[in-house]
Amino acid sequence: MSSTTIETPNYPIFITPSAGEELDRYLQQKNYTSVFVLMDENIMEHCWPALQNDSEILKEAEVLVIDAGEEQKDLEVALQLWETLTEYEADRKSLLVNIGGGVISDLGGFVAATYKRGIDYINIPTSLLAIIDASIGGKTAINLKNLKNQVGLFVEPNAIFIQTSFLQTLPPRQWLSGWAEMLKHAIVYDKGFWNEIKNIKDLNLENLEPHLRRAIEIKKEIVEIDFKEENLRKALNFGHTLGHAIESYSLENDRDFLLHGEAVAMGMLYASALSVKKGLLSQEDNLEIYEVLMRFFKPYKLSDDFISRLESLLNQDKKKDATGFNFTFVSAIGQTEIDQYCTLEFIIESIRLFK
Ligand SMILES: NC(=O)c1ccc[n+]([C@@H]2O[C@H](COP(=O)([O-])OP(=O)(O)OC[C@H]3O[C@@H](n4cnc5c(N)ncnc54)[C@H](O)[C@@H]3O)[C@@H](O)[C@H]2O)c1
Structure with a gap:
């Protein structure tokens, strides 16, 4: 798909053949002290190699990998992520990049929106559901036992990068x-x-x-x-x-x-x-x-x-x-x-x- 941008009042949605290259161009104008990346094991296998290959910034980022699945939208996992961010001394000017399906954008958005009262986050959605729905609109959440999206906030991402070729490996x-x-x-x-x-x-x-x-x-x-x-x-x-x-x-x-x-x-x-x-x-x-x-x-x-x-x-x-x-x-x-x-x-x- 050729490059195109959809503007929202608060952030751009880039549709691009290379999310990695587009992300580097975008981040050149920003001043983040550190960049963290959140993804699940499947994204690590299927999407991360191309992203890392195309982005100098992602090559240097701290990578947080979790298991795949809805069960990960959980307080325990959020706690581990807050602790890891703290361990790596993420500060108010750090950035979290969520790469994956709706579980990753909901969970990562929630963690970013609450860590130190809120750090910036970017979504790189890789499932069809996340591309057309979950990554857009700022609903972030975790589940409470089997109560879906019981705890969460409305906080919009700072940008969204969509590389449709990632869908080729979607089950x-x-x-x-x-x-x-x-x-x-x-x-x-x-x-x-x-x-x-x-x-x-x-x-x-x-x-x-x-x-x-x-x-x-x-x-x-x-x-x-x-x-x-x-x-x-x-x-x-x-x-x-x-x-x-x-x-x-x-x-x-x-x-x-x-x-x-x-x-x-x-x-x-x-x-x-x-x-x-x-x-x-x-x-x-x-x-x-x-x-x-x-x-x-x-x-x-x-x-x-x-x-x-x-x-x-x-x-x-x-x-x-x-x-x-x-x-x-x-x-x-x-x-x-x-x-x-x-x-x-x-x-x-x-x-x-x-x-
Ligand atoms: N915030 C919102 O507005 C909103 C809207 C709709 C749904 N949601 C939430 O989104 C979640 C569902 O999202 P989902 O369907 O993307 O689930 P998901 O994040 O679990 O992803 C589905 C599976 O596909 C894998 N996957 C994703 N992209 C892949 C790729 N390119 N190649 C290979 N495997 C890939 C993932 O690893 C996972 O195993 C639910 O928790 C739902 O509540 C949120």
């Missing part, structure tokens, strides 16, 4: 996981974009690369309008109320548990069906969403055990308040209705009907 299920969020961007915000991507059949760099810029812009535009998720940004929660419940349940009960995006895809199926049941969405649009999702995602069976635990799973949702369980629904492809409250009975009845 197939991780493509799917990111694809779910990309479809979500289209469903909640941009019917034209939906029409552009809805007929894609194979998930690979060649098919998706022409559409990445628009997917990134959608996230950027929404965050620009509503950084603190008080209104429009809630649209991005489409599929996430039931999606998070399904994800938590699957994490606890399945050996081969669902990835975040796979659970969100299931959440979107149900949120569309609930949108119809609420009288908001036409059956025609619902069917179109259903058909596109079903082309890619295996249905996840919501068992009687899941339904019996649904209330406690939904109670963990951060959007829940005294009024009830809070959903984002769609009124048409490209248009959302936020703050849609549902009772547990309504949700269960709809799930049973859907089954």
Whole structure:
């Protein structure tokens, strides 16, 4: 992909054939006392050699490597990272560069935002999900046991560097996981974009690369309008109320548990069906969403055990308040209705009907 920059009010997003070279150019104008790099073991294997090769600054950086996986978004790991930064005498003018998927940008952003009351951080996202969603918009967090993103801050990165060629080594299920969020961007915000991507059949760099810029812009535009998720940004929660419940349940009960995006895809199926049941969405649009999702995602069976635990799973949702369980629904492809409250009975009845 040729070089291009997407400007946000507070930081640039560089899309570049060489994130390492672009990073060096960017950092030449900065005055950091030291540079730290955070990545997981897979990134160390697949992306780090090229980055280090292309960047003089990264060659000299202190490298922090953690295991891969959602379990790393954890207080224990954050503590180890704060301690390592302290050991290496990172100061207020140090920089943390997060290289990896959404786990690394969420965790690294959180560690940077809290270390010495906040040091600068940069994201180099390497998964599809992180490129089009997690690295953008300044939501940083760790999980608290199985409560997703329970502790965190809104702090934006200082820059984002995207090298799409890194996607060549992304495992197939991780493509799917990111694809779910990309479809979500289209469903909640941009019917034209939906029409552009809805007929894609194979998930690979060649098919998706022409559409990445628009997917990134959608996230950027929404965050620009509503950084603190008080209104429009809630649209991005489409599929996430039931999606998070399904994800938590699957994490606890399945050996081969669902990835975040796979659970969100299931959440979107149900949120569309609930949108119809609420009288908001036409059956025609619902069917179109259903058909596109079903082309890619295996249905996840919501068992009687899941339904019996649904209330406690939904109670963990951060959007829940005294009024009830809070959903984002769609009124048409490209248009959302936020703050849609549902009772547990309504949700269960709809799930049973859907089954
Ligand atoms: N902050 C936000 O706005 C936001 C938005 C959406 C999701 N998230 C969070 O993002 C996380 C999920 O992100 P994810 O799906 O990127 O997961 P992840 O960070 O676990 O990455 C997925 C897997 O792919 C590997 N990987 C990443 N890039 C690779 C590459 N180029 N080649 C080979 N392997 C590669 C990783 O090592 C990991 O094993 C969740 O914790 C979710 O809550 C945050």
